[in-house]
Structures are given as structure tokens and as C-alpha cells.
Amino acid sequence: MRDIRVIGDPVLRTPATPVTDFDRDLRRLINEMFAAMYSVDGVGLAGPxxxxxxxxFVYDISGRKGHLINPEVTxxxxxxxxxxxxxxxxxxRAKGSPLYAPTPRAAGVTATGFDKLGRPLRIKARGTLARCFQHxxxxxxGELYVDRLPRETARAVLLQAP
Ligand SMILES: [Zn+2]
Structure with missing residues (x-):
């Protein structure tokens, strides 16, 4: 099982590079990402x-489950x-569970990208799914949701983080 990286790890602040090989290793990676996400009751998980x-990234939210490779979110x-x-x-840092905060996101987005076999995908989303795609x-x-918060709120969250 892959460990989930937490804030402070430089990989979370590094822009990721595109996937180039749609091969068996990619399919294995996606399976590992779902396993890691479900092991901690997550609803979305990105490569970094x-x-x-x-x-x-992979997601399973409000009954909608999937993965997107080289996504563009508009x-x-x-x-x-x-x-x-x-x-x-x-x-x-005391409980290990995610810290939550009221976070502004656009109401509706379209995500495009590819599936694990390299087939193009296009998904229109609103509500929690649109929020998940943006997140x-x-x-x-290399961005985190705390970057979207008002400064005081972000500070309060980060005080409790590792
Ligand atoms: Zn996240």
C-alpha cells in the first residue's frame, strides 16, 4: 500500500508532468491509487x-467513480x-483525519483528459464533483486547497496540520 504524502512534502508543491505511456504500469498505478484512497475513506486522490x-487523479464521489489522465479542467x-x-x-496532526474549511470553488466545470487506455474523456460536473475536479x-x-482560503482561515487550518 502506498503512503499518502502530507503537507510539508515537496512533491505536493511540485507541478506534475504529463503521463506519456498508457501501459500496464499505468493501469497498476491507478489500481494502487484507488486502494490508497479507499483505505482512508477518501473521495479523490492525485498522483503527487x-x-x-x-x-x-482518481475519484469516487456521490456515486460517480473514475480516473482522469492528463486532465484539463475548464x-x-x-x-x-x-x-x-x-x-x-x-x-x-493530532487525529490524522483531514482538516476541513469552507472553500470557494467554481460552480460548474468541464474536465477533459484520457482514460487508462488512452481514450479521450469529457465530463461535465457541478456541485461536489466539480469541487473534486478542481481540487x-x-x-x-502543486497547489493545495488551503491556497484558496482567506488568509486567516488558512492560518487556522495550518496551525493544526503537521
Ligand atoms: Zn487533496
């Missing part, structure tokens, strides 16, 4: 979170929606 600096509806958001990589895509750019 298990130390793999590649542009891909905003269709920029209306900001503020809702509780947390991250497996930003845990409470996971940020990971691929």
Missing part, C-alpha cells in the same frame, strides 16, 4: 499525493460556491 509526480460556471473541503494531505487538478499544479 502518493509521491508520483504525474498528471492523473470553468463553465464561475459562480463561487463556498462549501466544506478537506484533503488527505492536510491532516490534523484534484490543483494537486497536479
Amino acid at each position: 499525493q502518493i509521491g508520483v509526480s504525474r498528471r492523473l 470553468v463553465d460556471d464561475p459562480e463561487p460556491i463556498v462549501d466544506e473541503e478537506g484533503c488527505l494531505s492536510v491532516p490534523d 484534484e487538478n490543483d494537486h497536479l499544479n
